[in-house]
Amino acid sequence: MATKTVTVGILALQGNFAEHAALLAAMSVQVQYVRTVQDLEQCTHLIIPGGESTTISLLLASTGLDAAITDRCRASTLSVMGICAGAILVATKITGKNPPASLGLIDITIDRNAYGNQLESFDASLIVSHVDRPVRASFIRAPVITHVGKDVEVLAMHGEHPVIVRAGNVWALTCHPELRDEESIHRLFIAS
Numbered sequence: 001m002a003t004k005t006v007t008v009g010i011l012a013l014q015g016n017f018a019e020h021a022a023l024l025a026a027m028s029v030q031v032q033y034v035r036t037v038q039d040l041e042q043c044t045h046l047i048i049p050g051g052e053s054t055t056i057s058l059l060l061a062s063t064g065l066d067a068a069i070t071d072r073c074r075a076s077t078l079s080v081m082g083i084c085a086g087a088i089l090v091a092t093k094i095t096g097k098n099p100p101a102s103l104g105l106i107d108i109t110i111d112r113n114a115y116g117n118q119l120e121s122f123d124a125s126l127i128v129s130h131v132d133r134p135v136r137a138s139f140i141r142a143p144v145i146t147h148v149g150k151d152v153e154v155l156a157m158h159g160e161h162p163v164i165v166r167a168g169n170v171w172a173l174t175c176h177p178e179l180r181d182e183e184s185i186h187r188l189f190i191a192s
């Protein structure tokens, strides 16, 4: 059987991109830091990490990566996983104070900083579809997904909120599995 060639890009403009690189290195997955449109070219997958969504959004616009990502994603030549700030950036609708410009890639509404401030960050163990054991993840000044469109699959909930969702080639996570050395979600994403 032919194996699919996968190159996983990690957007490395701001935020915790290094933890994703360390996790993927431990999984022996080849990664490419993405800082320019050229860096994105050979990528089949892109992780948009957590960080500060307003800052990342401004840097996406100034590098032209915003248009490059949306074009490739709409052409289905790129899969994208947005984590926390990244989830905010891929959502079609952002609520809360000072919403950044979004890439509008997945039909969800997300409320920025809705869990409260840094002190209200927490760890959780999640039941995730397609994973046969509990998944560890941290929520850090996390946003809350308040609405999902009809074509969005909810893979995990925490309380009454969806926390891992997917529609086709776009994934959004409001939690950080990479901060708990949790490989399962990255594995699912790369296999998709």
Ligand code: GLN
Residues within 6 Å of the ligand: 049, 050, 051, 052, 053, 054, 083, 084, 085, 086, 088, 112, 113, 140, 141, 142, 143
């Ligand atoms: N609170 C941040 C924002 O709104 C996201 C936090 C995170 O990425 N862990 O941009």
